[in-house]
Amino acid sequence: MSETLVPQLPTRPEEPASAAPTGWKSDSMQKRIRARYARERRFRMWGLAAVIGSAGFLAFLLVTMLWQGIGGFQRAEIALPIDFKAAALEVTPEQLRGKGADLALASAGLNDVVANAAVAAFGPDGPDYISESAWVTVRDELKARPELLQGRASIDVPASSPIALAAKGDGNDPAVTRVATRLRDEGTLTQGFNIDFLTGSDATDPTGVGIWGALKGSLLTMFITLMIAFPIGVFSAIYLEEYAPRNRWTDLIEVSINNLAAVPSIIFGLLGLAVFLNFLHLPRSAPLVGGMTLALMIMPVIVIAGRNAIKAVPPSIRDAALGIGASRIQVVFHHVLPLALPGILTGTIIGMARALGETAPLLLIGMRAFIVTPPGGVFDPATVLPVQIFLWSDQVSRGFVEKTSAAIIVLLIFLLAMNAVAIYLRNRFETRW
Amino acid sequence: MNVFALLFLVLGLGLIAWLTARARAARLSRGIAARRLHSLPSQHGWYVATWAVVPALIFIVVWANISPGLITESVLASPAAAQLPGFGFERETILNEAYSLAQGSSQGAFYPVAEQLAPAYAEAITRYNWIGTAIALILAFAFGALAFTRVKPDFRARTRFERAVMLLLLVASLIAILTTLGIFLSLIFESVRFFSIVPVTDFLFGLNWSPQVIRADDPGANLGALPLFWGTFFIGAVIAMLIAIPFGLMSAIYLTQYAPRSFRAWMKPILEILAGVPTVVYGYFAALTVGPLIRDFAVMLGFQFASAESALSAGLVMGIMIIPFVSSMADDSIAAVPTAMRDGSLAMGATTSETIKRVLIPAALPGVVAGILLAVSRAIGETMIVVMAASGAANITLNPFEGATTVTKQIVDLLTGETAFDSPKTLAAFALGLTLFMITFVLNIVALRVVKKYREAYE
Numbered sequence: 001m002s003e004t005l006v007p008q009l010p011t012r013p014e015e016p017a018s019a020a021p022t023g024w025k026s027d028s029m030q031k032r033i034r035a036r037y038a039r040e041r042r043f044r045m046w047g048l049a050a051v052i053g054s055a056g057f058l059a060f061l062l063v064t065m066l067w068q069g070i071g072g073f074q075r076a077e078i079a080l081p082i083d084f085k086a087a088a089l090e091v092t093p094e095q096l097r098g099k100g101a102d103l104a105l106a107s108a109g110l111n112d113v114v115a116n117a118a119v120a121a122f123g124p125d126g127p128d129y130i131s132e133s134a135w136v137t138v139r140d141e142l143k144a145r146p147e148l149l150q151g152r153a154s155i156d157v158p159a160s161s162p163i164a165l166a167a168k169g170d171g172n173d174p175a176v177t178r179v180a181t182r183l184r185d186e187g188t189l190t191q192g193f194n195i196d197f198l199t200g201s202d203a204t205d206p207t208g209v210g211i212w213g214a215l216k217g218s219l220l221t222m223f224i225t226l227m228i229a230f231p232i233g234v235f236s237a238i239y240l241e242e243y244a245p246r247n248r249w250t251d252l253i254e255v256s257i258n259n260l261a262a263v264p265s266i267i268f269g270l271l272g273l274a275v276f277l278n279f280l281h282l283p284r285s286a287p288l289v290g291g292m293t294l295a296l297m298i299m300p301v302i303v304i305a306g307r308n309a310i311k312a313v314p315p316s317i318r319d320a321a322l323g324i325g326a327s328r329i330q331v332v333f334h335h336v337l338p339l340a341l342p343g344i345l346t347g348t349i350i351g352m353a354r355a356l357g358e359t360a361p362l363l364l365i366g367m368r369a370f371i372v373t374p375p376g377g378v379f380d381p382a383t384v385l386p387v388q389i390f391l392w393s394d395q396v397s398r399g400f401v402e403k404t405s406a407a408i409i410v411l412l413i414f415l416l417a418m419n420a421v422a423i424y425l426r427n428r429f430e431t432r433w
Numbered sequence: 434m435n436v437f438a439l440l441f442l443v444l445g446l447g448l449i450a451w452l453t454a455r456a457r458a459a460r461l462s463r464g465i466a467a468r469r470l471h472s473l474p475s476q477h478g479w480y481v482a483t484w485a486v487v488p489a490l491i492f493i494v495v496w497a498n499i500s501p502g503l504i505t506e507s508v509l510a511s512p513a514a515a516q517l518p519g520f521g522f523e524r525e526t527i528l529n530e531a532y533s534l535a536q537g538s539s540q541g542a543f544y545p546v547a548e549q550l551a552p553a554y555a556e557a558i559t560r561y562n563w564i565g566t567a568i569a570l571i572l573a574f575a576f577g578a579l580a581f582t583r584v585k586p587d588f589r590a591r592t593r594f595e596r597a598v599m600l601l602l603l604v605a606s607l608i609a610i611l612t613t614l615g616i617f618l619s620l621i622f623e624s625v626r627f628f629s630i631v632p633v634t635d636f637l638f639g640l641n642w643s644p645q646v647i648r649a650d651d652p653g654a655n656l657g658a659l660p661l662f663w664g665t666f667f668i669g670a671v672i673a674m675l676i677a678i679p680f681g682l683m684s685a686i687y688l689t690q691y692a693p694r695s696f697r698a699w700m701k702p703i704l705e706i707l708a709g710v711p712t713v714v715y716g717y718f719a720a721l722t723v724g725p726l727i728r729d730f731a732v733m734l735g736f737q738f739a740s741a742e743s744a745l746s747a748g749l750v751m752g753i754m755i756i757p758f759v760s761s762m763a764d765d766s767i768a769a770v771p772t773a774m775r776d777g778s779l780a781m782g783a784t785t786s787e788t789i790k791r792v793l794i795p796a797a798l799p800g801v802v803a804g805i806l807l808a809v810s811r812a813i814g815e816t817m818i819v820v821m822a823a824s825g826a827a828n829i830t831l832n833p834f835e836g837a838t839t840v841t842k843q844i845v846d847l848l849t850g851e852t853a854f855d856s857p858k859t860l861a862a863f864a865l866g867l868t869l870f871m872i873t874f875v876l877n878i879v880a881l882r883v884v885k886k887y888r889e890a891y892e
Contacts (some may be wrong), residue, residue, distance in 0.1 A: 018757060034783055036787070037784065039784070039786060039787075040784040040786045040787075043786035043790075044691055044786065045787075046683055047683045047684070047686050047687025047688075047690075048687055049693055050679065050680045050681075050683030050687060051683075051684045051687050051692075051700055051704070054680050054681075054684055054756050054760075055704065056705075056709075057753045058703065058707055059709070061714075061715075061718050064718065065714070075725065182734065232605045235601060235602045235606070236606035236609065239602035239605065240603055241608040243602065244606070252610060253606050253607070253609055256609045256610050256612070256613040257609045258877075258881055259613065259874060259877055259878070259881075260609060260612060260613060262810060262811070262873065263616070263814075263870065263873065263874075263877075264813075264816070264841070265814070265816065266809075266814065266844055266866070267616055267620075267814070267843050267866055267869065267870050268616075270619065270844070270862070270866045271615055271616045271619055272618065273848065274619035274620075274622070274623060274863070275615055275619055276639065279619075282496075294614050299608070299609070299612075303609070308841075327591060328595075329595040329598050329599070345550070353709060354709075355708075356711075357709075357711025357713070357714075358711070359711070359712065359713040359817050360712075360816035360817055360820070360841070363843070363845055363848075363849060364844075364848050386711050386713040386817075387713075388501020389714070389717065390713050390716075390817070390820075390821070393716075393717045393720065401721070404717060405717075408714050408717065411714070412711075412714070415709060415711070416706075420705075423702070
């Protein structure tokens with residue numbers, strides 16, 4: 001019976017697979033399935049390889065920086081005996097306590113006194129053993145303890161770059177290595193934590209540099225950026241999300257915000273140069289101008305994050321507040337804004353992290369100067385941490401490599417901490433309505 | 434008194450105004466039991482505080498801009514100024530030195546005239562600071578007091594104050610437009626000056642870029658930017674994308690389609706760190722580690738004159754930086770494809786990879802392409818990596834082991850030297866900036882349009 005109802009399929013015994021499309025057990029079908037599964041596995045492996053590869057790049061970058069930079073936090077120090085009484089520096093203890101102490105000591109020839117002490121202690125090559133900035137350490141020591149002027153003292157000064165490298169086993173000059181070994185055996189050469197790296201400023205000599213000046217510049221710049229970008233960003237997010245009528249003007253505002261978020265950062269540098277420096281004549285190299293430029297750069301980030309956070313607050317909350325007689329401003333400032341604040345803060349921190357790592361616009365507005373004293377305020381010439389890294393990376397002296405990497409470690413620690421705070425905020429205050 | 438102390442003082446006055454006005458309004462509301470206040474006491478407080486603070490703040494900003502000029506003028510009128518040299522660089526230096534002496538921020542002066550001028554400067558600074566402080570305080574008091582007299586039960590403080598807040602919100606949102614306009618105008622303004630010296634065609638199509646020597650008779654001859662455009666395109670849109678697209682796309686596919694939930698939860702933030710690392714760090718990494726590795730590799734392959742500053746090292750590192758942009762955009766657009774389409778394909782017997790290749794990717798293609806366009810726009814605007822890792826020599830080449838230079842690197846190089854501000858050299862930087870802005874602007878607009886259109890198609 002059934003033969004008549006089911007249409008006769010053309011059967012060819014030698015090729016059963018093509019005859020029956022569901023001939024799963026046939027050899028060619030099995031082969032095709034195996035091939036498809038192999039392709040599937042390969043594709044999956046490629047995906048995994050891409051993820052692992054990308055993470056591997058990151059790990060390679062971080063490990064390289066850590067490996068090169070860890071030495072920047074240490075330094076070799078030489079105990080240098082100095083007879084201040086015999087040197088008879090022409091300064092009075094009163095001068096040392098006053099404001100002109102640095103100038104007075106420099107003009108009294110402290111530099112030469114230190115060099116002579118090195119000759120007396122280690123022979124004619126002595127000045128080459130200690131760092132060029134050794135006299136700065138001596139100066140600070142004298143300022144802290146003016147009574148030293150009346151006698152002899154042994155002061156730990158930084159060793160010169162070749163000696164320091166040799167002490168770490170990186171020296172490529174056997175003579176220097178011998179000297180370093182001898183000094184170490186005598187107990188004059190010691191390794192210590194480089195506190196000056198955290199408290200000092202830029203210098204011409206890698207053994208004497210520090211990051212505090214750049215860090216302070218960064219903090220001042222960030223302060224200005226936050227003070228400008230946060231209110232403007234939050235206010236325009238509120239306006240666009242809560243009050244703006246839908247018309248050509250608000251469309252224009254939206255397009256400009258979205259576009260500004262994607263404008264290359266160097267363009268903001270050109271804007272700062274043309275408008276803030278050449279047109280408004282604000283002080284060059286100052287954190288004020290840097291902060292204003294970066295504020296314009298990250299303002300769209302805050303606006304976009306703020307709008308998303310405000311959008312996420314359910315309308316029922318607004319309706320309830322309006323229903324009991326609150327004005328539109330009260331609805332926003334008493335109800336919507338507090339609920340949206342965690343989201344806005346997350347966006348702000350991410351924007352600030354971007355500003356903290358930014359270099360290019362600041363190069364254009366002149367924050368690439370060699371600055372030895374940390375800035376006292378937002379109008380003083382300053383440099384910021386990324387720019388300091390850039391300046392040190394250009395130095396030819398080998399000692400700067402580890403200082404640059406060490407500064408990078410500090411910068412990355414700051415950025416990771418900021419991102420961690422942002423993630424914590426997001427997780428802590430994430431609300432599902 | 435310095436600006437910050439003055440700001441602090443004015444804000445303190447504002448606080449006092451707020452407190453007193455609120456207290457008065459509260460007393461009114463208690464006193465007249467029959468009539469209720471139109472506005473809350475704190476709204477009266479805000480109204481008065483606004484009047485006390487805002488005019489004074491506006492005055493402080495204006496004063497901060499005009500007082501340096503007034504100070505300098507009164508110093509120049511003093512007898513010691515007679516010894517100053519005429520107009521010129523030296524005169525400026527002496528004035529600056531005297532100014533910092535007067536402020537107590539420097540320890541000594543190089544010019545003796547500066548020391549004589551310093552007292553006059555100090556006196557002028559003090560005088561004008563006191564004048565400024567006095568006017569600011571008078572303004573704060575006057576307007577605050579005027580507003581205070583209006584605190585009455587039926588005064589509509591809330592309406593008035595809220596109108597001011599709305600104005601503030603509107604002004605804040607206009608700053609985005611002003612910034613865009615500022616960028617556009619400043620670039621156009623300087624570029625027009627540049628193109629009045631150098632013909633547009635020379636700039637856009639010239640093959641020779643060597644701004645160090647600009648001939649006076651034909652400034653356009655050495656300012657042909659075509660090699661820069663090629664270098665930018667080669668490094669940012671070719672080499673970087675050859676790294677970023679496969680890695681980014683495959684990462685997104687793996688993390689959305691295959692990875693276990695906990696693996697994804699860990700790997701996604703880790704990949705995002707790649708985008709958060711400052712570009713100066715990438716630049717240093719490229720210059721110090723990747724560049725020499727690539728040079729050694731090129732020498733091994735038989736390129737004799739390989740340099741550590743190759744297009745490949747800059748492009749490679751930039752590609753790594755771009756991976757998270759491509760992957761998160763791909764992630765979003767794959768997630769936007771309806772699950773029904775994916776499930777349908779799987780139900781037909783397709784393997785996951787076949788579903789991805791034949792269904793998900795084609796459906797998500799507009800979003801992926803938009804993400805790549807945004808990544809390209811990001812790459813060609815990227816500065817620090819190329820400043821530190823790309824070479825300065827402009828040449829048109831297809832060999833990735835050779836050096837290439839980019840628009841952004843040249844902008845930095847042109848503007849960080851010590852040149853006068855109206856030389857064709859510095860103006861060329863603005864013309865390059867304008868070109869860069871135009872290109873990235875178009876890329877962004879196209880990408881944003883594509884994303885928007887495509888999102889709507891599935892929602």
